[in-house]
Amino acid sequence: MIIPKSNRLTDPQVAELTAIVSEFGCNLQPIIGAVRTIYAILGDERDDLMINRIEGLEYVDRVDRIQSGFKLMDRRSDLASHRVNIGGVTLGEELFIIAGQCTIDPKNSNYFYESAEAVKEAGGHVIRGGVWKPRTNPYSFQGDVKSLDILMEASRRTGLPVDAEVMDEEHLKMALDAGVHMLQIGARNALNYSLLRSIGKAIAATDTVVLLKRSIHMGPIDEFVAAAEYIVSFGNPNVLLCPRGTKPGLDGYRNHPDESITPLLKEKSWAPVVVDPSHSVGRAVYVPACSMAAIAYGADGLCIESHVEPAKGIGDDPKQALTPEALAQTIKQGKALWQLMRG
Ligand code: PEP
Ligand code: MN
Numbered sequence: 001m002i003i004p005k006s007n008r009l010t011d012p013q014v015a016e017l018t019a020i021v022s023e024f025g026c027n028l029q030p031i032i033g034a035v036r037t038i039y040a041i042l043g044d045e046r047d048d049l050m051i052n053r054i055e056g057l058e059y060v061d062r063v064d065r066i067q068s069g070f071k072l073m074d075r076r077s078d079l080a081s082h083r084v085n086i087g088g089v090t091l092g093e094e095l096f097i098i099a100g101q102c103t104i105d106p107k108n109s110n111y112f113y114e115s116a117e118a119v120k121e122a123g124g125h126v127i128r129g130g131v132w133k134p135r136t137n138p139y140s141f142q143g144d145v146k147s148l149d150i151l152m153e154a155s156r157r158t159g160l161p162v163d164a165e166v167m168d169e170e171h172l173k174m175a176l177d178a179g180v181h182m183l184q185i186g187a188r189n190a191l192n193y194s195l196l197r198s199i200g201k202a203i204a205a206t207d208t209v210v211l212l213k214r215s216i217h218m219g220p221i222d223e224f225v226a227a228a229e230y231i232v233s234f235g236n237p238n239v240l241l242c243p244r245g246t247k248p249g250l251d252g253y254r255n256h257p258d259e260s261i262t263p264l265l266k267e268k269s270w271a272p273v274v275v276d277p278s279h280s281v282g283r284a285v286y287v288p289a290c291s292m293a294a295i296a297y298g299a300d301g302l303c304i305e306s307h308v309e310p311a312k313g314i315g316d317d318p319k320q321a322l323t324p325e326a327l328a329q330t331i332k333q334g335k336a337l338w339q340l341m342r343g
Helices: 011-023 048-055 109-122 146-158 169-178 193-203 221-232 259-268 277-281 284-296 324-342
Strands: 002-004 027-032 037-042 060-063 096-100 126-128 162-165 182-185 209-213 239-242 301-305
Touching: 011 027, 011 037, 011 048, 048 060, 096 109, 096 162, 096 324, 109 126, 109 146, 109 324, 126 146, 146 162, 146 169, 169 182, 169 193, 182 193, 193 221, 209 221, 221 239, 221 259, 259 284, 277 284, 277 301, 284 301, 284 324, 301 324
Parallel strands: 096 126, 096 301, 126 162, 162 182, 182 209, 209 239
Antiparallel strands: 002 037, 002 060, 027 037
């Protein structure tokens, strides 16, 4: 990874570096951070001759050679100073909240608009709403593209950014064309490397944020961080890691709550961690406790399912969505705990 002396290199300097690395069979990838751009050498960067030539250039400060399977996401990376901003919040500076319905019901858009207003009122920063849904049962409601308009209308009404899951390249294109601010990669696709690459490429030159959920069956922590590296390696470092419970579940909960992975992720990576307590436990009554546990373990934020009237919801909402009152209370208590933990 090349760290320049200035915040950004000029086009001729980039061209000169590109020419040098390509002589050694590598590519140069600018990674545009909030303050400055760093330049990843993609390929085998061990050649001392290549490194010496680069370090000899007067506009290069140094070359970091981190031996890591995820050299951009690694906490020793120069990207560790990058801060992800969305919804007027800088991750790490205050408790970050994504909330909203699991599934938008296209036949009852008013529920979504009211749920979105309730998220705003409770102090949420990003509204989530499922347009396309990964369902275990192929005959269950799979989502509806009409919900994309409802999602964007909720963003206009509240002035908040919105988050939706994309499961394939068609969804990706439609979501980006519509202006969705945050793309969720769900637990089922977290190891779909071709989708991760497509997303990385599609958002490379944008400030879109990705919420990468932990796969249901993901094993080692490195596997999770490396999945984020697939996206970031195309140039946009705005990725949030989202533990959401794994399988096999803890008897009584929907999944095995994995918020305790947070400090371990933070030992390895600089990426912000946003825990999803709703899918972890799968029952609204336990979501507040799981939220507090996540904050106690050092999470930077929460992604919570909430609905203005959970019983009238579809998808996961009847079982796991918080009411507006419970959401407001959870955010209030979460903020207080967050201050206590970090103060
Ligand atoms: C969801 O967020 O509604 C969802 C389906 O998430 P996951 O991929 O974590 O199951
Ligand atoms: Mn859900």
